[in-house]
Amino acid sequence: MDSDEEDYLYACDSGNESSGDDVDVGLDFDSGDESERSGNKYSSSRDTNTNTEDYPYEVLSTEDITRHMIECIKEVNSVVNIPVTTTRILLNHFKWDKEKLMERFYDGDQDKLFLEAHVVSPFKTTNKPQKVAVKTSNGMEECNICFLSMPSALMTGIECGHRFCTDCWTEYLTTKIIDEGMGQTISCAAHNCPILVDDHTVMRLIVDPKVKLKYQHLITKSFVECNRLLRWCPYPDCNYAIKVQYPDPRPVMCKCRNVFCFNCGENWHDPVRCHLLRRWIKKCDDDSETSNWIAANTKECPKCKVTIEKDGGCNHMVCKNQSCKADFCWVCLGPWEPHGSSWYSCNRYDEDEAKQARDAQEKSRAALQRYLFYCNRYMNHMQSLKFEHKLYASVKEKMEEMQQHNMSWIEVQFLKKAVDILCECRQTLMFTYVFAYYLRKNNQSVIFEDNQKDVESATETLSEYLERDITQENLADIKQKVQDKYRYCDQRRRKLLEHVHEGYEKDWWEYSEP
């Protein structure tokens, strides 16, 4: 092995025992500085109310994950002795269940197993294309892709014997990885050759770190997805994953500073539980809500249900749907006919037929109003949180300004602290509306709503303070006010969460199914 291969993903451990065959099982990871390489440990997150000390986790980089995956592969390989890449694909096929793989490997039809997993059996030499004879003259070979003659040292072959120049291989692999998003199984570049390019070769031929990372991400993707103790950070384009000791709905913070729920991958959502949040998100995404909104703000033709907006003063409506053209009264929604010639007034408001049509619309309107009430508040906090970075920036400016007015660095830190708490409060409040939407009214839910109201108004006041102009005259005054307010917010927010958690323990909460 060349020394410049040291930094490749896999380093070939020549000291490893290998099987007598041609099969390359010697891929090993240089585990010299294992402890140094393992991901940074985080034990605190922005959400200080949850005790993260008792929920240890690690943030793993793509390389850490690859290493983790290789260990898993090695464990299996110490028993089955097949090429590493084949083991990876087989494990993937069994959703990384080692026992299941072993069982099928030893008790079932092996040929069928390899066929199912779409890999070439490493035992079946007859199945392999014949090894390709290398034509050389004066140590030069011709690459069958670019047709250039190259010194043999610049040519690379894989197990099947097909050899191409290193540049062509690299280009081929890059196209597969970047353009086709292919990582699990890349076969030989030769036409009709099913032999897979092994991970070791891929990592050796790919030089661009971006392509390398993508490849590692592709081959580890399902390894992480199938592993109960691992979860990808859901932040867009973040390649880190979190590793826990046991899965639980707990907040975890990625290296990118994204805080999310380990159990469901959503933003950390205390006090609402994962399943209700999932239901809420689905509801928000659902088109039916949009159509409900239309139903509440317009009226439907009582006959064909097409949506109608009133566009004139006359109550005599004619449905614009050409195949319907129903005549009805805008006020009572009853058929127009009995109204006769009383064009501008309706005195049939209470008649059964018309009433039924109205009741149906009223009902959907009431349900909708309720949903909109919670949704608006939820969205409002979400919206405000989106401007978080702006707020931090403006507060930083203020802090600098204050330092020019005879305040020390340490004395102005209260402002940053205030924004931290403001954001925490908004995040909690946002999810209390999801919780409240599904909550059935009882004595405890009334207390909860009082707590919520309290945090909500304190949070809005704190927000106002932070947006207000700070002048030299009112500095000391403002500082006191802000500090008092954020302490109050923080304390009330904790109180609210404690109350909900207590309710979970004591089974106070009942949910409705809207």
Added chain:
Amino acid sequence: MSLLKEPPPGVTVDVDQAHTKLTEWVVHMEGASGTLYEGEKFQLQFKFSPKYPFDSPEVIFVGEHIPIHPHIYSNGHICLSILTEDWSPALSVQAICLSIISMLSSCKEKKRPPDNSYYVKTCSANPKKTKWWYHDDTV
């Protein structure tokens, strides 16, 4: 390049055109003798992307005469797996021509693909955008 020097029997490259436009070639092809297409003349158009040969060329029949074949649509699109899924950068233009000639030669009954009219109405101009559902090779 080797196609210009040693083309398979019945295949010629429109040299003038190939020289003016390297990204687009027209290949003239003649049905092999002893087959259903004996004496028929066809034109194949090759379009090469900047990523060729790592990206497969776009190959269609063009001109007046599109062969009537169960894997060739009346708009010239060809259902042949080496042109998409099974493409390998080691395949030459020559190899593609040979594959197409052998596809024609093994044909036992001249007819259009069963979904021809639907496909021709709905497909994209670029056959590579079609998710091909490869027809049985033995036809």
